[in-house]
Amino acid sequence: MKRTKIKEVIQEGEKLLGKEINIKGWVRTRRSSKNVSFINLNDGSIIYNLQIVADNQNFDDEMLQKINTGASLSVNGTLVESKGSKQNYEIEANDIEIMGEADPEKYPLQPKKHSYEFLREIAHLRFRTNTFGAVNRIRHNMIFAVHQFFHNKGFFNIHTPIITGSDAEGAGEMFRVTTLDLKNPPKDENGEIDFSEDFFGKPTNLTVSGQLEAELAALALSEVYTFGPTFRAENSNTKRHLAEFWMIEPEMAFYDINDNMDLAEEMLRYIVKFALDNCRDDLEFLSKQRQEEDRQKPANEREPMELIEKLNFVLENKFERITYTEAFEILKNSKPNKKKKFAFPMDEWGADLQSEHERFLVEKHFKKPVMVTDYPRDIKAFYMKQNDDGKTVRGLDVLFPSIGEIIGGSQREEDFDKLYSRVKELQIPEKDLWWFLDTRRFGSVVHSGYGLGFERMMLFITGMSNIRDVIPFPRTPQNAAF
């Protein structure tokens, strides 16, 4: 018999009523009394379980004993309206096959609340929990929404290299890629490692950004985006950093900083709306769970808004747009600054915004997402468009509540001379960047782009608090298990 997915039964059960169908899935719980056993089965197609009802006298006792949490079953039975109140339909089982047993003494998942820390230690099994089922279904939908958004706007997806020979990307520490024998690497006459004998004939690393390559494509195809894995070898131990994460980097010719902001805001709204329209069940589950977790917390740590309400809020309210200088003035005159509550006082123009400052702007002052532009030149990357004031560049950070920086971008410097002098000033080796500079030599145009951290977006959408829980296999310092 052809398998019917539980999602179909839950959503379109009416048309299957009275029919015999086959269901396959994993046991979440089993409850039994003298005459009848109830099995909650989940196949991951939807957050809900399907209740299987087995008349004990029709089944072998030994077989029923093996239906434990975690076991996989194939069930043939008739779909009927449930006599219980918690579900509309249930299966009256005619035939139950145990496809794979799960020894209850050894299977680590129980039908109860587990800590996220524990689930990270059993990341190979955590897909089988409600939370990670929901998160990963949403994750797929968000990936799809990103591609759909850009496709609909006429952007082209570009695969930029994962292994890069350029160390001028400047976005952080890199992972070396090599096939040299680490115990006995070839040396040159100066006793240094001789990378001419390495696989690519030069030192190579995993990419920290596809931006520079995406710019090349944008200056021909007009509007492009990348969506690929990104690697940072920073020793970052926080709930919002990963060593391996996925980044979306649109890059657009003929866009200035304002067009850039418009696009970023439109994209974020599109993704949020897609989640609300297509992931309702999973969001409702996560929302309920988050509210329960909140009740355990002291009042000042609780979330100000319920999850779905929060997503709708972003949908309905324009993001605040301010310059660094305006942000500086707000912070300088803020209560916490005057009362010396900031660990980093804001009294000198030019200092970078610290986490506490970003949080104040987003969570206390504006109470909504904030876009900050026109940062002091000295705290931003070499490729950002220099303003006429000689002090600031057209950088852009999008700040979200509780997550902080979710997007970093800028209008790019298209003027060869200005870009070149910045490269020289910062002593970036020209030999690594000649191809990038070439785009400003030939047919240079105004252009812009940004990077969206996909997992940070996932934190916002799902309401999860640790980035290690919105990617199936997190890579962090000292941890590459699974």
Place this chain on the structure above:
RNA sequence: UCCUCAGUAGCUCAGUUGGUUAGAGCACCUGACUGUUAAUCAGGGAGUCGUCAGUUCAAGUCUGACCUGAGGAGCCA
């Protein structure tokens, strides 16, 4: 990398000013129960108290180092 906190049964946690044989709930096993909803009720088994060293008549409890995890900071997306 820095600061703070934590590590006790498979899981979540309690364990008083150091003092006999370390506890609870869930899970598991046995039994009861005419349809349950993380079922319920009764009983049972289950522990190198993160590791190593030290202080002490005596250490889960005090001290030090190390390991692991979490939170905050920095780096950033």
